Structure formats: structure tokens, C-alpha cells
Amino acid sequence: MKKQEILTKIRNDNYSKIKFAVADIDGILRGKYIHKDKFFNAVDNGLGFCDVIFGWDCADKCYENSEITGWHTGYPDAKATVAMETFRQIPWEENTPFFLGDFSNDPKYADSACSRSLLKRIASQSEELGFKPIFSQEFEWFNFRGTPNEIAESDYTELHPITPGMFGYSILRTSLNQPYFNDLFELLQQFNVPLEGMHTETGPGVMEATVIYDEILAAADKAILFKSAVKEIAYKHNFVATFMAKWHEKLPGCGGHIHQSLWDLDKKQNLFYSSDSANKMSTTMQHYVAGLLKCLPEILPMFAPNPNSYKRLSGGDWAPRTLTWGIDNRTCAVRAIPGSEKSTRIELRVPGSDTNAYLALGASLAAGLYGIKNKLPLDTAPTKENGYLETSNGVLPDSLEKATKKMANSEIANQLFGENFVKHFTKTREWECQQFERNNLHEELKRYLEII
Structure with a gap:
């Protein structure tokens, strides 16, 4: 309208x-x-x-x-x-x-603190270069029985997932809580946050959903609204939904993978696709992947913003710490998905579901554009086996403290986002590190379970 x-x-x-x-x-x-x-x-x-x-x-x-x-x-x-x-x-x-x-x-505030304003600036830079960014974020999240008050009164020690056991892609588990799953799909559609698909993931009470792709700002709006809407819909069923990156040390973490491609300004041609190139990857797509790999260690707090985020990035668990890329390889940080002209895209697998979509999508686009503008060569071979074990190209920082210090001193980060934003954002991450003793999962549950 x-x-x-x-x-x-x-x-x-x-x-x-x-x-x-x-x-x-x-x-x-x-x-x-x-x-x-x-x-x-x-x-x-x-x-x-x-x-x-x-x-x-x-x-x-x-x-x-x-x-x-x-x-x-x-x-x-x-x-x-x-x-x-x-x-x-x-x-x-x-x-x-x-x-x-x-x-x-x-x-x-636009220059230093407003994440939606930052994304708008990066999207504008992309269009000035002749690229229309098309993005989508997918989320994994756990669901628990009870109200926020009941969970808080138990001091976060009595967490009861809505289904038992490890049962990914389960038809039975969706039937077990059918009114909730029907509400998610149908109410989100009515709320103009349409889902491409939704299914159970492996773990008790865990779901995964992908929001249908859109131009990057609209995609980020929908991702932000998706998380808030899921929590509100869960309340209707006496459930609490959490998007913590890692709520339990023995269970898989929650990814917030970002799918992305660049198109011409009329959205008629996917500029990542080339019928004549190896793996159907255009030169533009190769530069973009190289930019992601180059920038990831410099801007990691944009994708892993909380101390808890790094429990998920532990070297396995479907969440890579290595600077790797591969063709349809889910163990890599960057999963290239060459296919038809319509479907060719990149999946960035580093982000968790605890991200701010405006920052995560914006940072991903900015890093890819960095690779294009600087014509960075994709000079590392695609990883064909277990990317968690491939450390020859480096690994990501293993804590928010280390990642924040690296970003605060990064020329690349300042170039991508501006000094004012980097200064304010890294100070907020320094603060986040100081709020509780490192590796205190109970305090992380109390802080992040419902709100993040």
C-alpha cells in the first residue's frame, strides 16, 4: 500500500x-x-x-x-x-x-547507534554500485512450557521443552503441538512475515523456520518481527520461545543463517550466477565470498553479539569457527549454493539466532561488497570434507572479549560502518562482557532466555 x-x-x-x-x-x-x-x-x-x-x-x-x-x-x-x-x-x-x-x-543516533539506519546506508551503497541485495534469515529456536513468571520463579532451573528427545524433521512432533505450529504459520502470514518453510530441528522442543526472501531492508524488518512475533504467539499457548545461541551445553545451538545474493537494480538478473564459470559462480560471487572470509574475524560481534554466542561457535555443532567456504558444505562458514539463475546464493552459517538482523544482514552485505570493491581473489580452495577441521585459513575469535577488541581496533570495521558506530557498538559489547562471570551459563539463561 x-x-x-x-x-x-x-x-x-x-x-x-x-x-x-x-x-x-x-x-x-x-x-x-x-x-x-x-x-x-x-x-x-x-x-x-x-x-x-x-x-x-x-x-x-x-x-x-x-x-x-x-x-x-x-x-x-x-x-x-x-x-x-x-x-x-x-x-x-x-x-x-x-x-x-x-x-x-x-x-x-543515525550515525552511531541506530541499527536500522546503518543497514539503510549499507543498502544504499550497494545500489550505488549497481547491486540489489536480496536476503533472507532462517532461525532455529527452542520452546518451553510455562509462562515467563513461572520460569523466572524457578530461577531458570526448571526448563521443560514442549517435546522430548532428538527428532529433526519430525511429523509426529509438529502434530503433538499442532495448534501452536498452525498459529505460527498462519498468523505470521497474516502479519506479512511469510514463511518459506518450518520444521522441527534436532533437539527437544526446537524448531527451524525460514522467512521468505526480500530486498535486504524488508528482509531485516521481517527477521526482527519474526522473533518478536514468535515470542508473542508462544505466550498465547503458555510457551516461552528462546533465540539464545546455546541454552544447554549438551544440545545443539540455534543458528540464524543468512541467505544472500546480488541482483541487477531491476531484479531481473542474479549477478552471482554464471553459466560459463566453474560451479556456476560468477566473478562477482567469488569476490563476495572472499570479502566475507576477509572481514569475518574483524566484525564478528555483528554476528555473535553475546558471550553466550561463542558457546555455539565451539568448533562443531553445525556452527563453524574456521574461515572456510565450500560448495553446498554445511560445515563451512560460507556455504556457496550454486544452482539455477534464480536460486544461486550464499549462506553465511556463522550467525546465531541471537543476532540483531539489521546488524547481521548489514555486516554480511558490507563484507561482501568489500570483496567486490577491492576485487579480492577467492584464492582458497573450497573445502570438500569436514570444514571444522580445516584451520589453514585461520579461525574466528573464541570469545566476545577477543572479538570485540579486534573489531574496536579494526580499520576494516571503521571503513565498513564508520568510526562513530564502531566506537559505540564495541563499547556496548565490552559492557556485555562485564555483566557476569565468563562461562556462567545459569546467568546467561537468566539474562537472555526470554528477551534475546
Whole structure:
């Protein structure tokens, strides 16, 4: 729908309130309900949010190392812009109108802290180079019985998955909780976050779903909304859904793999496909893969943002730590998927489901474009066997502390995202490292289970 059509619909239909949300640095939606008269004013003039949303962590504890906001600034308002193209209605809330927003028109925050604004800049750079990025993120997540209160009252020690055992691609397990799975598929479709597919993964109570691909900003919007919507739909069934990267040391982690390709600006030609090249991979695709491999160690916190993320990146567990690529090889960091002109793409397997989609998708695109702009050669052979054992091209940092220090001092990171963003983001990751003793899974459960 066009802007004027949306405004006419909201003006004429019997709505008393509109729901509006923005993403913080962790990808958590922070929002409010507003009267529709206030909404019309916000469309023209923006909507104020206390800028503490950029000055606190996922537990609402204020950063003590932030420079752009804090007690020293008095936490003024930041001006959010309504992204009209994100309009949808919430089917589990009587079709309440919903919009996402960002701070693209407020330079102080757009430059340093707003993840959606960062993605918009990177997407614009891509189009200036003649590339239309088409992306999708897939998610794995665990589901538990009970309410948030009940789980918190047990001090996170009584976690009961909604199904037992290890049973990937199970038809039985989906039937066992059919009302929940039907709601996920159907309500997400109505919410304009359509799923390409959904199935059980290996592990008790774990699911996997892929959101249908789209242009990168819309794809990231849908990925952000997918996680929040799944949690809300789970509440309806007395379940709690978690997107933690690794909630249990003896069970598989949760991936947030990113599928991606570059097309011409008219979206008629997949620029990753070449019928004349080896493996059908164009030179553009080869440069892109080389850029990912070059940049990954420099910007890893964009894909693994929490201490818990690194429990998943442990050298196996379907989550690579090695700087490898391969043809349809799921043990590699970068899985090239050559096929038809329509389907040829790359799957980045490093990110977990705990990512902020705006940062993860944006970082992946920026790294690939770095390879193209610098014409980086793909001079490592594709890994044909177990990529977890192939360390000749290097390995990723094994903790958030190490990864954050590397990114904070990285010329590549500053080039890709700008010094202001890198400075603020790495300070938030330094803070995250300081919030509990390293390798304390119980504290990680209390911090991340529901909110991330």
C-alpha cells in the first residue's frame, strides 16, 4: 500500500490506537501504543523516544561507558521516523495497525547507534554500485512450557521443552503441538512475515523456520518481527520461545543463517550466477565470498553479539569457527549454493539466532561488497570434507572479549560502518562482557532466555 492509502485506511477505520516500535542495539523491539491522532502527527514530525533505548542493555541497566547518551546527557528525546513501508496489522491483537521506525533523520543516533539506519546506508551503497541485495534469515529456536513468571520463579532451573528427545524433521512432533505450529504459520502470514518453510530441528522442543526472501531492508524488518512475533504467539499457548545461541551445553545451538545474493537494480538478473564459470559462480560471487572470509574475524560481534554466542561457535555443532567456504558444505562458514539463475546464493552459517538482523544482514552485505570493491581473489580452495577441521585459513575469535577488541581496533570495521558506530557498538559489547562471570551459563539463561 502507498503512504496515502495507509493514512486513509487508518483515518477511516475504527482504530483507537497504533503500535509503534524501534530496534535497540541488541535487536530488541522497544515500542509503545499511541493514539491515532498522535500517529498522524508523528508521520509528519517524528515521535520522541527517550534516548535511553541506546543507553541501556538488554536488562535495562544503563551503560556506564556510553558517550552518546547517559546520566551525563540527561537522557533527552531522540526523534524516531515512522517507516510507512512497514505497515501491517497484528492478527493476534485484533488487527491493531503496526509500524516500525528508525532514527535516520536524527543524525546523532543515525550515525552511531541506530541499527536500522546503518543497514539503510549499507543498502544504499550497494545500489550505488549497481547491486540489489536480496536476503533472507532462517532461525532455529527452542520452546518451553510455562509462562515467563513461572520460569523466572524457578530461577531458570526448571526448563521443560514442549517435546522430548532428538527428532529433526519430525511429523509426529509438529502434530503433538499442532495448534501452536498452525498459529505460527498462519498468523505470521497474516502479519506479512511469510514463511518459506518450518520444521522441527534436532533437539527437544526446537524448531527451524525460514522467512521468505526480500530486498535486504524488508528482509531485516521481517527477521526482527519474526522473533518478536514468535515470542508473542508462544505466550498465547503458555510457551516461552528462546533465540539464545546455546541454552544447554549438551544440545545443539540455534543458528540464524543468512541467505544472500546480488541482483541487477531491476531484479531481473542474479549477478552471482554464471553459466560459463566453474560451479556456476560468477566473478562477482567469488569476490563476495572472499570479502566475507576477509572481514569475518574483524566484525564478528555483528554476528555473535553475546558471550553466550561463542558457546555455539565451539568448533562443531553445525556452527563453524574456521574461515572456510565450500560448495553446498554445511560445515563451512560460507556455504556457496550454486544452482539455477534464480536460486544461486550464499549462506553465511556463522550467525546465531541471537543476532540483531539489521546488524547481521548489514555486516554480511558490507563484507561482501568489500570483496567486490577491492576485487579480492577467492584464492582458497573450497573445502570438500569436514570444514571444522580445516584451520589453514585461520579461525574466528573464541570469545566476545577477543572479538570485540579486534573489531574496536579494526580499520576494516571503521571503513565498513564508520568510526562513530564502531566506537559505540564495541563499547556496548565490552559492557556485555562485564555483566557476569565468563562461562556462567545459569546467568546467561537468566539474562537472555526470554528477551534475546
